[in-house]
Amino acid sequence: MISGTFARRPFELQEMRRALEILETEMLYSASLLPSAMEKAGDLAGPPVARIFREAARLIRSGEGLTVREAWTYSIESAYRLTSLTPQDRQILLELGDCLGSSSRDDQERHLRRIQDYLATHEARARAEMDSYCRMWQYLGLSAGLILAILLY
Amino acid sequence: MASTPVAARIKREILPFIPYPVRDMLASLPEGTLGSLTEIRLRAGRPVSLVLPDRMGFVSRCGSLVDSPGLGYVFSAAEAKKALEMVTLGSVYALEEELRSGYITLAGGHRVGLVGKMVAGRDGQPVLRDISGFNFRVAREVPGCADTVMPYCISGDVHRMLSTLIISPPGAGKTTLLRDMVRQASDGVPRVGLPGHNVAVVDERSEIASCYQGQPQNDVGARTDVLDNCPKARGIMMLIRSMSPDVIATDEIGSQEDASAVREALNAGVSVLATAHARTLDDIYLRPALKALVDTRAFERVIALGRELGPGTLAGIYDAPTGQVLLRGPVRLAAGGGASPDAGRKDVDAKAAGRITGRNCIKSCGLDDIRDLRPQAL
Numbered sequence: 001m002i003s004g005t006f007a008r009r010p011f012e013l014q015e016m017r018r019a020l021e022i023l024e025t026e027m028l029y030s031a032s033l034l035p036s037a038m039e040k041a042g043d044l045a046g047p048p049v050a051r052i053f054r055e056a057a058r059l060i061r062s063g064e065g066l067t068v069r070e071a072w073t074y075s076i077e078s079a080y081r082l083t084s085l086t087p088q089d090r091q092i093l094l095e096l097g098d099c100l101g102s103s104s105r106d107d108q109e110r111h112l113r114r115i116q117d118y119l120a121t122h123e124a125r126a127r128a129e130m131d132s133y134c135r136m137w138q139y140l141g142l143s144a145g146l147i148l149a150i151l152l153y
Numbered sequence: 154m155a156s157t158p159v160a161a162r163i164k165r166e167i168l169p170f171i172p173y174p175v176r177d178m179l180a181s182l183p184e185g186t187l188g189s190l191t192e193i194r195l196r197a198g199r200p201v202s203l204v205l206p207d208r209m210g211f212v213s214r215c216g217s218l219v220d221s222p223g224l225g226y227v228f229s230a231a232e233a234k235k236a237l238e239m240v241t242l243g244s245v246y247a248l249e250e251e252l253r254s255g256y257i258t259l260a261g262g263h264r265v266g267l268v269g270k271m272v273a274g275r276d277g278q279p280v281l282r283d284i285s286g287f288n289f290r291v292a293r294e295v296p297g298c299a300d301t302v303m304p305y306c307i308s309g310d311v312h313r314m315l316s317t318l319i320i321s322p323p324g325a326g327k328t329t330l331l332r333d334m335v336r337q338a339s340d341g342v343p344r345v346g347l348p349g350h351n352v353a354v355v356d357e358r359s360e361i362a363s364c365y366q367g368q369p370q371n372d373v374g375a376r377t378d379v380l381d382n383c384p385k386a387r388g389i390m391m392l393i394r395s396m397s398p399d400v401i402a403t404d405e406i407g408s409q410e411d412a413s414a415v416r417e418a419l420n421a422g423v424s425v426l427a428t429a430h431a432r433t434l435d436d437i438y439l440r441p442a443l444k445a446l447v448d449t450r451a452f453e454r455v456i457a458l459g460r461e462l463g464p465g466t467l468a469g470i471y472d473a474p475t476g477q478v479l480l481r482g483p484v485r486l487a488a489g490g491g492a493s494p495d496a497g498r499k500d501v502d503a504k505a506a507g508r509i510t511g512r513n514c515i516k517s518c519g520l521d522d523i524r525d526l527r528p529q530a531l
Contacts, residue, residue: 065235
């Protein structure tokens with residue numbers, strides 16, 4: 001369970017970073033409306049990240065009177081349990097909802113880049129943690145084997 | 154009770170962009186009232202205001218139309234912020250150009266006028282920020298409203314559209330009439346012998362075709378190309394070169410630059426349908442660019458609209474080069490070519506006499522009171 005979380009988190013952070021890159025391209029260079037840009041990002045991302053973007057796009061389009069912040073928050077919160085992201089990752093992603101779509105292109109670019117930088121940094125850390133975790137279990141396994149061998153002889 | 158078509162369109166196409174609880178209040182209005190709304194005005198800190206063809210009012214908390222502003226539901230600044238997100242689908246970054254122009258077009262062709270604080274944008278151009286006022290203008294096409302005027306705007310010999318200027322004070326239906334003329338010129342009008350033409354529309358303020366993401370939301374005909382959100386003068390030149398149109402239509406000409414572009418189109422053999430703000434024919438002569446166009450006989454017909462019988466009242470159709478009256482109003486233009494009985498009879502008589510075109514309209518209408526377009530002083 002814990003080892004699964006360690007193994008999945010870097011891949012999910014990477015997926016999220018890639019999805020935000022697609023979102024940025026769609027928003028800033030294709031000038032797509034936010035729901036369309038989110039759908040595109042959702043189509044190209046793997047689960048469970050795809051689910052976050054598709055759900056947010058659906059809620060914004062629904063005409064139920066939800067703001068982008070509300071739609072984004074709902075999507076993150078409902079998908080969070082299915083991910084291996086940490087509470088800190090979740091908080092950073094939620095912060096994006098405060099400004100997503102609601103300001104000029106320059107401003108949007110700044111916010112999206114900041115989140116992508118965070119994700120890149122934490123992805124590298126998560127990979128390092130995953131490697132050290134794996135190495136630790138390898139050493140533990142080796143040590144346990146040695147101890148067992150010594151005890152047997 | 155089933156919704157009227159307009160009420161159903163408002164519920165389907167406009168109310169989803171209005172935040173709760175105002176949306177519920179508007180949805181609770183009687184069907185007849187909702188269906189006849191022309192504008193819904195939301196202003197932060199002030200009561201929600203409604204405009205109908207014959208009255209103005211406010212919407213109360215319980216969803217009824219009231220005359221006193223004190224009884225109206227007050228729209229808050231927080232709701233204004235939410236309304237902006239809903240109108241832009243959370244995409245302010247993608248609609249900077251629209252925010253600069255001060256309006257956004259919704260699917261269905263409805264327009265949302267915006268006011269707020271103008272600030273300098275990235276490129277120094279002013280951009281709207283802190284948007285506090287919204288005017289939802291209900292789009293209404295009136296197909297057939299040009300039926301009465303079309304016979305007067307067709308050249309008899311070569312079956313082409315005559316260059317026509319539509320003038321009226323604001324809100325009298327210039328753009329609605331132009332839109333239907335565009336549709337009819339594009340599709341053709343067999344009953345008066347007009348074949349379909351390639352029509353190009355320069356829709357600077359997205360009012361004629363009401364494009365939403367590049368697609369016309371109004372019926373502008375099968376052979377119509379629309380250049381949306383493009384300055385008129387530049388757009389006319391682009392279309393002459395790129396689309397080889399038979400007819401170019403544009404809204405609200407007035408500057409010298411517009412006049413030069415119109416003249417360029419006419420020199421290229423393209424007929425021009427255009428509108429201009431002018432209360433009376435004499436007003437044209439107070440605007441140098443329009444005066445020059447009429448003086449140089451650029452336009453062949455002038456259609457004057459007024460509000461005598463409400464929006465869409467035809468005040469008269471004039472032969473621009475000679476100033477002769479071809480049809481004298483007031484005639485109410487309505488969907489399906491409905492007109493006042495008197496004018497309708499003239500029209501039918503004229504049609505019975507054969508295809509109505511240019512000069513023979515004058516005879517068929519039996520108008521002997523010919524007046525000069527131009528004031529004598531000029």
